[in-house]
Amino acid sequence: MSEGSEGPQEPAEERCPPDKIVYDESRGQYVCTETGEVIEERVVDQGPEWRAFTSDEESRRARAGSPLSPMIHDGGLTSVIDWRDKDATGKKLEMKKRLEAMRWRKWQLRTRIQSSVDRNITQAAVELERIADQLGLPKSIKEEAVSIYRRAIERGIVRGRSVEAVAAAALYIACRIHRIPRLLDEIAEVTKADKKEISRCYRMLVKELEIRVPPTDSADYVPRIVSALGLSGRVAKKAVELLEEAKKLGITAGKDPTGVAAAAVYAAAQLLGIKRTQKDIAAVVGVTEVTVRNRYRELVKALKLQLPEE
DNA sequence: AAGACGAAAGTGGTTGA
DNA sequence: TCAACAACTTTCGTCTT
Numbered sequence: 001m002s003e004g005s006e007g008p009q010e011p012a013e014e015r016c017p018p019d020k021i022v023y024d025e026s027r028g029q030y031v032c033t034e035t036g037e038v039i040e041e042r043v044v045d046q047g048p049e050w051r052a053f054t055s056d057e058e059s060r061r062a063r064a065g066s067p068l069s070p071m072i073h074d075g076g077l078t079s080v081i082d083w084r085d086k087d088a089t090g091k092k093l094e095m096k097k098r099l100e101a102m103r104w105r106k107w108q109l110r111t112r113i114q115s116s117v118d119r120n121i122t123q124a125a126v127e128l129e130r131i132a133d134q135l136g137l138p139k140s141i142k143e144e145a146v147s148i149y150r151r152a153i154e155r156g157i158v159r160g161r162s163v164e165a166v167a168a169a170a171l172y173i174a175c176r177i178h179r180i181p182r183l184l185d186e187i188a189e190v191t192k193a194d195k196k197e198i199s200r201c202y203r204m205l206v207k208e209l210e211i212r213v214p215p216t217d218s219a220d221y222v223p224r225i226v227s228a229l230g231l232s233g234r235v236a237k238k239a240v241e242l243l244e245e246a247k248k249l250g251i252t253a254g255k256d257p258t259g260v261a262a263a264a265v266y267a268a269a270q271l272l273g274i275k276r277t278q279k280d281i282a283a284v285v286g287v288t289e290v291t292v293r294n295r296y297r298e299l300v301k302a303l304k305l306q307l308p309e310e
Numbered sequence: 311a312a313g314a315c316g317a318a319a320g321t322g323g324t325t326g327a
Numbered sequence: 328t329c330a331a332c333a334a335c336t337t338t339c340g341t342c343t344t
Contacts, residue, residue, distance in 0.1 A: 199323095256335070277313065288336055293315065 117153055124149050124167045131171055134190045135182055144174035148205065157208050161201060165193035169201035176213045181220045183258070185286055218252060219243050221261035221285055228284045229276055231269060238268035242299060251302045255295065258285035263295030270307055 125146050132142045148170040152158050158166050168191045175182045184202075188195040206213055219240050226236040242264045246252050252260050262281045269276050278289040278296070299305065 196322095254334075259335080279313080289314085290316090290337080291335060294335090297315090 120153055120158065120163065121146075121150055124153075124163050124170075127164060127167045128171055131168065131187065131190050135186060137171075137175070137180065137182070141171070141174045141178055141180060144177060145171040148173055148209070148211070151209055152205055155208060157204065161204075162193055162197065164191055165197040165201045166205070168193055168198045169205050172198065172202055173205060173211060173213060176216065177211075179214065179217070179220050181216070181224060183286055216257045218257035218261040218264070221258055222265060225262060225265045225281060225284045229265075229280060231265070231274065231276070235265065235268045235272060235274060238271060239264040242267055242303065245303055246299055249302050251298050256287065256291065259287045259291040259295050261285060262287060262292045263299055266292055266296055267299050267305060271305065 128142055128145050128149070132145070145167070149158075149167055152166060152170065168187050172182070172184060172187055175187075184195055184199060188198055191198070205211065222236050222239045222243070225231075226233075226239070239261070243252070243260065246260070246264070259282075262285050266276065266278055266281050269281075278292045282289045282292045300307070
């Protein structure tokens with residue numbers, strides 16, 4: 001966020017004052033509270049989970065091993081019981097103890113190493129990690145996704161479906177829940193499973209696990225479009241305002257939210273005298289210029305927008 | 311030459327019998 | 328399972344800048 005590293009055409013007065021910038025953890029974005037501008041998208045949570053206020057506290061909170069996280073199926077805390085029938089000093093164990101140790105091993109093998117459930121989760125976690133990294137998603141999303149996947153496994157829903165597809169679907173749900181807009185296409189892009197398969201799994205997961213997925217809000221896409229095109233926060237703010245009004249008038253119902261968002265950004269830019277082509281805006285959210293055009297037309301008509309003279 | 315516009319026909323997904 | 332349906336896409340001709 002240093003000086004001069006931003007888009008070229010914005011006047012200096014609308015730059016965000018540094019003290020107004022806030023990290024919106026749920027979206028993985030830095031956002032200016034003044035203008036709504038997204039400063040840097042897709043920053044992946046870098047900080048420690050804890051804060052330490054004194055150096056004493058800091059050392060106490062220093063970790064042994066990696067942080068606890070659902071990404072590792074057992075929290076990374078299990079140890080494997082040695083297979084030799086000796087104790088730490090190398091002495092042979094008595095029969096009783098040997099039998100006990102055998103039971104332990106058996107139990108452990110069954111519940112941990114050989115448990116297909118856990119192996120499956122581990123495999124899925126690796127996959128989720130990869131996809132999430134490629135899409136620049138924050139850790140909270142990954143963890144949500146793993147937790148969804150785990151629930152699916154425990155319910156035995158994954159059988160007969162590809163791990164890839166279910167994992168991708170879980171990630172998609174996590175994104176929706178946290179309102180970080182990622183398109184199904186984007187997820188499908190970095191996955192072996194195709195879009196159709198993923199969306200089948202998505203529907204299945206939502207139904208079987210009774211997950212409440214909030215409907216996509218077109219406004220959630222605005223920051224993405226704006227930052228992708230290097231537009232200012234003023235455009236974002238205006239676009240969101242337009243969307244608010246449009247929603248009240250009910251002209252957004254049943255329409256693809258990405259297309260609606262794209263049209264709103266286009267309209268906002270027009271109103272502020274900033275030129276961006278419909279095509280460029282459409283490309284960001286994966287719709288065509290025709291769709292942007294149609295939504296735009298509806299927007300202008302419904303809100304009776306006064307465009308700057310030609 | 312490039313963008314905006316709108317009409318018309320084609321496509322994939324949802325819904326309801 | 329099939330047909331109707333709505334929204335989106337593709338394609339194309341025309342107008343504007």
